[in-house]
Amino acid sequence: DAGITQSPRHKVTETGTPVTLRCHQTENHRYMYWYRQDPGHGLRLIHYSYGVKDTDKGEVSDGYSVSRSKTEDFLLTLESATSSQTSVYFCAISESRQDFGYTFGSGTRLTVV
Amino acid sequence: AQSVTQLGSHVSVSEGALVLLRCNYSSSVPPYLFWYVQYPNQGLQLLLKYTSAATLVKGINGFEAEFKKSETSFHLTKPSAHMSDAAEYFCAVSTLTGGFKTIFGAGTRLFVKA
Numbered sequence: 001d002a003g004i005t006q007s008p009r010h011k012v013t014e015t016g017t018p019v020t021l022r023c024h025q026t027e028n029h030r031y032m033y034w035y036r037q038d039p040g041h042g043l044r045l046i047h048y049s050y051g052v053k054d055t056d057k058g059e060v061s062d063g064y065s066v067s068r069s070k071t072e073d074f075l076l077t078l079e080s081a082t083s084s085q086t087s088v089y090f091c092a093i094s095e096s097r098q099d100f101g102y103t104f105g106s107g108t109r110l111t112v113v
Numbered sequence: 114a115q116s117v118t119q120l121g122s123h124v125s126v127s128e129g130a131l132v133l134l135r136c137n138y139s140s141s142v143p144p145y146l147f148w149y150v151q152y153p154n155q156g157l158q159l160l161l162k163y164t165s166a167a168t169l170v171k172g173i174n175g176f177e178a179e180f181k182k183s184e185t186s187f188h189l190t191k192p193s194a195h196m197s198d199a200a201e202y203f204c205a206v207s208t209l210t211g212g213f214k215t216i217f218g219a220g221t222r223l224f225v226k227a
Contacts, residue, residue, distance in 0.1 A: 035217075040122070042203060043157075043217040058214065090156055101147055102215065104156030 003027040006091050006105035013112055019078040021108050023091030025071075031094045032074040033102070034058075034066065036087040043090065049074055081112045115140040115206045119218035127226045132176075132191040134221050136204030139185065146187040147205040147215070148178055157203060163187060174198070199225045 004025045013019050023032060031050055035043040035058075045058030047066040055066050063085060065077045078085055088109050092102040120135035138144055145164050149157040161172025168180040174197075178189045187204060201222045207215040 033214075040219060042119075042219040045214055045216075048214060092157075101159040101162050102149075102157070104149075104158070106156045107154075 004091060004093055004103055004105045006089075006108050008108060009106065010109045011111070013081050013110070015082060015112055016080050019081050019110065021076045021089055021091075021110070023074040023076070023105060025074075025093050027093060027103070028071060029093040029095055029103075030071075031096070032068065033092040033094075034064075034074065034076045035090045035092065036060065036085075037090060037107075038087050046076065046089075078110075081110075083112050086110060086112045115144060115208055115216055117204050117206050117216055117218040119202075119204050119221050121221055122219065123222050123224065125224040125226060126194045128196055129193050132189070132194045132198065132223065134189040134202050134204075134223065136178075136187045136189065136218060137185050138187060138204070138206045140206060140208055142208050142210050145207045146178075146180060147207075148172065148176070148187075148189050149203045149205060149217075150174075151201045151203065151220075153200075160189070160202070194223075194225050196225050196227065199223055 007022045033048040034046040044060045049055045049068045067075045088107050090107050091105040094102050116139045118137045147162045148160040150160045151157045161170045163170050163180045171177045176191045201220045203220045204218040205215050
């Protein structure tokens with residue numbers, strides 16, 4: 001979607017290295033989310049943000065941290081990558097209310113070797 | 114807490130046949146319900162949503178879904194499948210008391226045979 005971009009689109013990294021994924025939006029939406037997608041699990045929420053510097057944990061937050069210093073950027077950091085973090089990561093944005101639905105980025109495919 | 118169950122990880126239909134993808138939800142408060150579609154190597158795209166207005170919701174590409182509170186279901190249907198409908202479909206639920214989060218089902222992959 002033109003209003004939300006993720007970078008990089010693909011990344012291969014070694015176990016134990018830090019990795020940062022970036023989500024950038026041009027929609028000025030308040031809410032931003034990081035999900036991971038794995039076969040048989042659908043999408044699972046890692047972290048989310050409800051405003052600049054306001055973030056909270058999702059259901060699978062261990063080993064991940066996030067930062068949001070500007071409305072348009074939401075960064076996901078794997079402090080020390082492990083093979084279990086090999087996944088496809090999606091960023092999503094939404095307007096103020098739960099009934100608006102999400103707009104998703106195109107995803108980042110991360111492989112930890 | 115809310116949850117979503119999608120029945121069937123894979124569904125196969127012939128082109129022109131009815132598409133039925135099943136979704137059941139669990140929520141102690143009125144839910145908002147969504148269907149998303151994901152084409153290969155792409156992000157999810159909102160197909161339709163139920164937000165307590167009409168119980169029959171029409172979405173893009175000829176899909177529709179009916180909210181049935183008594184059955185806690187929100188099944189997705191399309192009268193006639195097209196080859197371009199082949200994709201993965203996700204049902205999702207959120208609530209006003211669930212924070213700013215949406216919970217997704219495990220997904221159903223739809224195959225369309227010529």
